[in-house]
Amino acid sequence: MDFKSSELVDADSVVGPRAEDTLPSSATAAVKIVIVGGFGVGKTTLVGSVSEIRPLTTEETMTQAGVGVDDIAGVERKTATTVAMDFGRISINEELVLYLFGTPGQQRFWFLWNGLFRGALGAVVLVDTRRLEVSFDVIGRLEERDVPFVVAINTFPDAPTYPTEELRAALDLPAHVPIVDCDARKRASSRDVLLTLMRYLHSLAVTPEHS
Numbered sequence: 001m002d003f004k005s006s007e008l009v010d011a012d013s014v015v016g017p018r019a020e021d022t023l024p025s026s027a028t029a030a031v032k033i034v035i036v037g038g039f040g041v042g043k044t045t046l047v048g049s050v051s052e053i054r055p056l057t058t059e060e061t062m063t064q065a066g067v068g069v070d071d072i073a074g075v076e077r078k079t080a081t082t083v084a085m086d087f088g089r090i091s092i093n094e095e096l097v098l099y100l101f102g103t104p105g106q107q108r109f110w111f112l113w114n115g116l117f118r119g120a121l122g123a124v125v126l127v128d129t130r131r132l133e134v135s136f137d138v139i140g141r142l143e144e145r146d147v148p149f150v151v152a153i154n155t156f157p158d159a160p161t162y163p164t165e166e167l168r169a170a171l172d173l174p175a176h177v178p179i180v181d182c183d184a185r186k187r188a189s190s191r192d193v194l195l196t197l198m199r200y201l202h203s204l205a206v207t208p209e210h211s
């Protein structure tokens with residue numbers, strides 16, 4: 001049979017789930033995790049690097065209108081910012097699936113946090129050591145909501161490194177809160193952060209006095 005190229009179906013135009021978007025039938029537990037942190041610390045990057053489905057992002061180009069409204073100190077080269085949320089998914093094993101929700105970093109969008117946190121089991125706080133101060137409010141808000149969290153230091157090349165206990169003191173974190181290094185651009189590293197969070201949540205279930 002003879003096909004004209006115009007009659008061939010373009011794979012991208014086929015409506016319906018792609019194989020990698022479909023959950024394995026063995027998945028029995030789904031957990032909601034939020035990825036939080038100040039402006040430009042790498043939240044969208046982390047969700048994108050680790051997600052096994054094409055992540056949903058809501059990034060908008062930063063424009064002159066944000067000048068004087070958004071605090072871009074330290075991230076002057078950033079051109080896009082999350083205005084609603086990031087969404088991704090990762091299967092930890094055949095049974096357990098994590099749904100990842102990245103929050104917007106800019107303070108003017110923080111009212112969206114209420115919805116994003118509903119039903120969340122835990123959070124990852126991404127931190128840039130060049131701008132530790134942007135993490136204070138974020139951590140305070142998690143503590144207010146009683147959401148357990150781990151801290152992931154996103155290792156930007158020119159960011160200063162500090163001993164973990166110095167960072168713990170600077171961020172005023174209790175001894176049981178895990179602090180790990182990561183490179184949000186790397187899938188394995190981002191996955192390790194999520195595994196640290198899952199282990200921590202498990203330890204809280206076993207020793208609830210820390211929660």
Ligand SMILES: Nc1nc2c(ncn2[C@@H]2O[C@H](COP(=O)(O)OP(=O)(O)OP(=O)(O)O)[C@@H](O)[C@H]2O)c(=O)[nH]1
Nearest residue numbers: 039040041042043044045081082105156183184185
């Ligand atoms: N070198 C390096 N660059 C990174 C890393 N993570 C993110 N970036 C870069 O840092 C910039 C900011 O990353 P985003 O993922 O947009 O940060 P965000 O926290 O989602 O930002 P907002 O949504 O605006 O708050 C991007 O240009 C990334 O490519 C990292 O681990 N190392």
Ligand SMILES: [Mg+2]
Nearest residue numbers: 043044081082
């Ligand atoms: Mg973002």
